Structures are given as structure tokens and as C-alpha cells.
Amino acid sequence: MFIxxxxxxxxxxxxxxxxxxxxxxxxGIIMGNLDTLLQDDHFFMGAMxxxxxxxxxxxxGVLSIMQVFQLYRKSLFGDSGYLTLTLPVTRGSLLASKIAxxxxxxxxxxFAGFIMVVIMVLQIEGAFIVTDSNNFFVNLLAFLLYIVxxxxxxxxxLFFATTLAHSSFSNKRVHSVVSGIIGFVYIAVFFRIYNxxxxxxxxxxxxxxxxxGGDVWSFTRMGPLIGIQYGRIPVGPxxxxxxxxxxxxxxxxxxxAAAIIATLYLLKKRIDLR
Amino acid sequence: xxxxxxxxxxxxxxxxxxxxxxVSFDIPKGKIVGVLGPNGSGKTTIIKTVMGLLSDYGGDVxxxxxxPGFLANRHISYLPDVSHIPxxxxxxxxxxxxxxxxxxxxTEKARGMLADMKIPTDKKLKTLSRGMQEKVQxxxxxxxxxxxxxxxxxxxxxxxxxxxxxxxxxxxxxSEDSSILLSTHIIADIEPILDVxxxxxxxxxxxxDEVDKIREDNDNSLDQLFREVFRNVH
Numbered sequence: 001m002f003i004x005x006x007x008x009x010x011x012x013x014x015x016x017x018x019x020x021x022x023x024x025x026x027x028g029i030i031m032g033n034l035d036t037l038l039q040d041d042h043f044f045m046g047a048m049x050x051x052x053x054x055x056x057x058x059x060x061g062v063l064s065i066m067q068v069f070q071l072y073r074k075s076l077f078g079d080s081g082y083l084t085l086t087l088p089v090t091r092g093s094l095l096a097s098k099i100a101x102x103x104x105x106x107x108x109x110x111f112a113g114f115i116m117v118v119i120m121v122l123q124i125e126g127a128f129i130v131t132d133s134n135n136f137f138v139n140l141l142a143f144l145l146y147i148v149x150x151x152x153x154x155x156x157x158l159f160f161a162t163t164l165a166h167s168s169f170s171n172k173r174v175h176s177v178v179s180g181i182i183g184f185v186y187i188a189v190f191f192r193i194y195n196x197x198x199x200x201x202x203x204x205x206x207x208x209x210x211x212x213g214g215d216v217w218s219f220t221r222m223g224p225l226i227g228i229q230y231g232r233i234p235v236g237p238x239x240x241x242x243x244x245x246x247x248x249x250x251x252x253x254x255x256x257a258a259a260i261i262a263t264l265y266l267l268k269k270r271i272d273l274r
Numbered sequence: 275x276x277x278x279x280x281x282x283x284x285x286x287x288x289x290x291x292x293x294x295x296x297v298s299f300d301i302p303k304g305k306i307v308g309v310l311g312p313n314g315s316g317k318t319t320i321i322k323t324v325m326g327l328l329s330d331y332g333g334d335v336x337x338x339x340x341x342p343g344f345l346a347n348r349h350i351s352y353l354p355d356v357s358h359i360p361x362x363x364x365x366x367x368x369x370x371x372x373x374x375x376x377x378x379x380x381t382e383k384a385r386g387m388l389a390d391m392k393i394p395t396d397k398k399l400k401t402l403s404r405g406m407q408e409k410v411q412x413x414x415x416x417x418x419x420x421x422x423x424x425x426x427x428x429x430x431x432x433x434x435x436x437x438x439x440x441x442x443x444x445x446x447x448x449s450e451d452s453s454i455l456l457s458t459h460i461i462a463d464i465e466p467i468l469d470v471x472x473x474x475x476x477x478x479x480x481x482x483d484e485v486d487k488i489r490e491d492n493d494n495s496l497d498q499l500f501r502e503v504f505r506n507v508h
Contacts, residue, residue: 004374012362075360082358086325087375088348168330273327274288 001089002097009101012075013067017105020060021112027053028116032123064109065158068102072159077166081273091267095260099155106151149252153190156259157183163263168272190255194248276302278349278422278453279324284333286319286477293319295477296333301422306454306467308485310496311474312504317457318355320474321426324455325352338421348377351420355427357407361400365393365410372414384417387443405436412440416447423454429463437463461497471496473503 031053034046075084076094084094161183165176279301286294294316301307309317322328323335326342337346359368365388372379388395391409399407412428425444429437437460445467448454458464471488473481480503481488485496492499 001375007374008371011367012360079354079356079358080360082325082327082352082354082356083360085327086347086350086352088344089375090344269329271327271329273322 002093002100005089005093005097006100009071009075009097010104012071012101013105016063016067017108020063021109023056024060024109024112024116025119027056028119029123032120060109064105068105068155069158069162071102071105072098073162076267077162077273085271085273091271092264095159095264095267098159099152099260102155103148103151106155107148110147110151145249149249149256153252153256153259154187156256156263157187160186160259160263160266163266163271166272167266167270169270186255186259190251194251278303278338279455280334280336281320281324282334284320284323284331284335286316286323286328286331293477294323294331297474297477297479298333299472299479299482301453301455301470303453304450305469306456307470307472308461308464308468309455309457309472309474310459310461310500311457312459315474316477317459317474318426319477321354321424321455321457324424325350349421351376351415351418351423353411353415353423353425353428355430357399357404357411359399359407359411359414361407362398364398365395365402368399368410368414369395372417376418378419379414380417380419383447384413387413387417387447405432408432408436409439412443416443419449419452421452423448423452423456425454425456427458428456429458429460434463441467461500465496468496473500475504 031049034049035042074080075098085091087094161179164182165179277300281300282298284294284297285292297316297320299307309320311317319328323331324337324342326344326347335342338349340346340349359371363371369381369384369388372384373381385395388410391406391413393402393406393410393413399410402410415423415425423444428444429440432440441463444454444456456464456468465485468485471481471483471485472479481499483491488496488499494502
């Protein structure tokens with residue numbers, strides 16, 4: 001049953017995600033060939049293209065979040081909820097399918113972003129240079145773990161806040177604004193603890209993760225994304241070891257699990273489809 | 275097991291509004307039961323509770339001895355009063371969806387019904403007219419071999435010609451082993467097919483009996499009696 005649900009959940013928004021991925025990759029091709037495209041009027045038009053790309057990426061990011069939100073809200077609490085919530089499947093299975101589909105689309109968009117970077121680097125530098133081949137795969141693994149766990153956490157909180165807005169306590173519906181605030185506070189508390197553990201801000205970490213290493217684009221810059229000062233385990237070679245922080249990941253998974261358990265409770269015991 | 279559905283002392287509040295006040299009734303096997311009342315009387319709330327869409331309620335509800343939920347949903351074929359099948363699906367995909375999730379779904383029967391109605395199965399539901407979408411929904415719901423059909427206002431928003439079609443479809447496609455719980459505020463069209471009528475007013479049952487007996491006792495049609503009982507209700 002789970003696979004069948006996942007099939008239909010993935011069908012929802014498929015066209016939108018493929019279109020957005022095409023836009024992202026399209027920008028990689030444009031920006032990679034900017035020198036050829038612009039020729040003389042380099043500075044002004046270059047700035048305009050960079051501005052256009054920034055706007056596009058922001059829109060794609062927002063649309064991706066909206067699409068994941070709609071996948072959940074429409075199929076469970078819109079008119080389709082009368083079908084979805086009355087299927088002969090458990091609420092746990094319904095939730096697992098929505099999370100899995102959202103994670104697949106989230107990782108798909110991350111992959112599209114990666115392809116965009118690779119295309120740009122290949123066209124600008126002529127080759128994708130790995131400056132530290134010893135740590136390349138460990139860094140890649142560390143980066144993927146970070147992306148997967150943070151994505152799972154954010155999707156779980158989004159689903160929790162959405163479910164809360166459609167649940168009832170003492171026969172009173174929880175207002176959607178209140179649900180949104182609760183979700184926001186939950187995320188803020190998580191990042192406060194996470195950053196204390198990491199000794200750095202999340203924004204700073206992210207910027208470091210995706211920035212270029214001088215004149216050579218490199219994956220090795222993503223290493224510090226996961227490595228922290230305390231509670232870390234080395235997974236790379238002894239020299240210049242890369243660290244995957246089990247505490248930070250455990251914290252992320254614990255917060256995600258709490259949101260999922262709370263969502264499941266609401267779906268089972270407090271649902272109020274009006 | 276004689277009763278397909280058993281409801282005991284069902285109550286439900288929406289904030290300070292009491293939508294249901296201790297409603298009790300059973301639906302025996304093979305009966306067509308109409309829950310009749312004006313808008314806002316509590317008909318849809320009863321149905322939503324049976325379907326597990328409202329969990330914060332008082333009293334006891336049993337469907338084939340199961341409480342509302344995924345186990346009970348195996349036995350119920352449900353037609354809500356909204357377009358519940360995602361409209362981004364094609365009709366073929368919607369058939370596939372029902373076939374995937376309901377073991378008692380008869381694909382051939384559904385395709386036959388849709389072909390009779392000349393509904394194109396390769397089109398997305400959102401490209402079909404509202405009337406066609408409703409026919410697709412009804413066809414899919416009635417193509418299940420369920421123990422209980424729960425139909426919420428099936429003729430509420432359609433023209434008289436379509437009402438006739440819907441009633442005919444229901445009668446031709448439900449088996450005598452099954453039961454039907456049907457809610458409506460349009461009595462005249464539905465009266466001939468009902469075995470039992472339940473009048474509900476302000477969340478309370480005001481009349482519950484066999485339709486023939488109601489006619490005999492009141493020397494009036496169900497429709498006329500409904501108009502008298504609910505004359506001042508808006």
C-alpha cells in the first residue's frame with residue numbers, strides 16, 4: 001500500500017518539479033556561457049543576469065516549499081482529504097508516504113542545483129577539479145547527511161504545523177496563524193540549540209558550504225559544514241580529517257521524530273475535517 | 275451480524291455549537307436508510323464521524339463491529355458532498371487509484387458505466403464539466419462491492435434529470451446484501467427508494483421509522499411530512 005500511495009504522491013506536482021529543475025539547470029548553462037553570450041557589454045548585463053538568476057532561484061526555492069506544502073495540505077485537508085483520509089490505510093502509512101514523496105522531490109531539486117553548479121564550473125574552468133581527493137567522498141557523504149537530515153526536519157515541522165491547523169482540541173479548531181507560530185518557534189529553538197552545538201550560525205555554515213574555493217571550485221569546502229569543535233567523530237584520513245558530528249545529526253533526527261510523532265497523534269486522534 | 279452500522283449516543287460540538295445531541299440508530303443489512311433534514315441539521319456531521327473524518331466526538335460508532343478508521347473503511351464506499359477525487363488525475367488514473375486501494379473495486383463495471391455515459395477516460399477530471407465529474411465519482415463509488423454505501427447529498431446540487439440518473443445508478447449497482455446510508459434535504463425524488471427514514475433537526479432525531487409505516491401513521495407522503503416538520507427551519 002505504501003508504494004501505491006507514494007506513486008500517487010509523486011504524481012502530484014511532477015510537472016512543476018521537472019519544470020523548476022529545467023529552469024535551474026538552464027541558468028547553469030546561461031551563466032556558464034556568459035562570456036560568450038555578452039561579449040562587449042559585460043559588466044552591466046552580467047549584473048543583470050546574476051540578478052535574474054538570483055530572483056529565479058529564490059522563486060524556485062519558494063515554489064518548491066509551496067509545492068511540498070500543497071502536496072500535504074490539499075491531499076489531506078482539501079476536498080481530496082475526503083478520499084485520502086477514508087482510504088483503507090493507516091494514518092501512519094499516509095504520513096510516511098507524504099514525507100517520502102516530499103524528501104524525493106527535495107533531493108531532486110538539490111540534485112538539479114548540483115547539476116547547475118557542475119555545468120557552470122565545467123564551462124568556466126574547463127574541468128571540475130577536486131583539490132583533496134582523499135576527502136572527496138567523505139565530504140560528499142557528510143554533505144548529503146546534512147542535507148537529508150535538515151530536509152527531513154524542516155518537512156516534518158511543515159507537516160506538523162499544517163496538521164495542527166486542521167485539528168481540534170476541546171472541539172475548538174487551532175487557528176492556522178497559531179499553528180504557523182508554533183512551527184516557527186519550534187524551528188527557531190532547534191537552530192538555537194544546533195548552532196550552540198556547532199559553534200557557528202546556520203547561515204554562515206551554509207554559505208561556507210556552497211562558496212567557491214578561490215579560483216578553483218571544490219567540494220572540499222563542504223567539509224567544515226559538518227565538522228564541529230565538540231562531540232565529533234573523525235571519518236576521513238588522519239591528516240586534515242573530516243568530521244561528521246553525531247550530536248548534531250542526532251539532535252536533528254530527534255527534533256524531526258518529535259514533529260512526526262506529534263503529527264501522527266494529531267492525524268489519529270485530533271483530526272477535524274470540516 | 276445483522277447491523278452493518280450501529281450508532282449510540284453520538285454527540286459532537288463545533289466550538290460552542292452542539293452539532294449532534296445523542297444521536298442513536300442502527301442500519302440493518304440490506305436496508306436503504308435516509309437521514310433527512312435541512313442544511314445544518316447534523317446530517318454531514320454524522321457521516322463524517324462514521325467515515326473517521328471527525329475524531330473528537332462522544333458516544334459510540336461501529337461499522338461491521340469496527341470503530342471508524344482504516345479497518346472500517348474497507349467495508350464502506352463513500353461519496354462525499356464535494357469533488358473528492360483529485361482533478362489533476364485522468365479518468366483512467368482515477369480508475370487505477372480505486373483499483374489500487376480497494377480490493378472490492380470492479381474495474382470492468384466502472385469502465386462499463388463510464389462508457390455508457392460516454393465519458394472520455396483519457397481526459398483529466400478538471401477538463402470535464404461539473405456534471406461529468408459527479409458522474410465519474412458516482413460510477414467509481416458504486417463500482418465497489420461494499421457492505422455499506424455512504425452517500426452524502428448525492429442529489430443535492432444537480433438538476434432533476436441528473437437526479438433521476440443518479441438514483442437509477444444507485445439502485446442498479448448496489449447489491450441486496452449491502453446497505454445504504456443516504457443523506458439529503460430533497461425528499462420527493464428519493465422517497466420511493468427508502469426503506470427507513472430518519473428525520474434530524476438541530477442535531478437530534480425527531481422521527482425514525484420504516485417509510486411505509488410513517489406514510490401509514492401520518493396518512494401523508496414522506497415529502498409532505500418533511501415539509502410540515504421542517505416548515506420553520508431555515
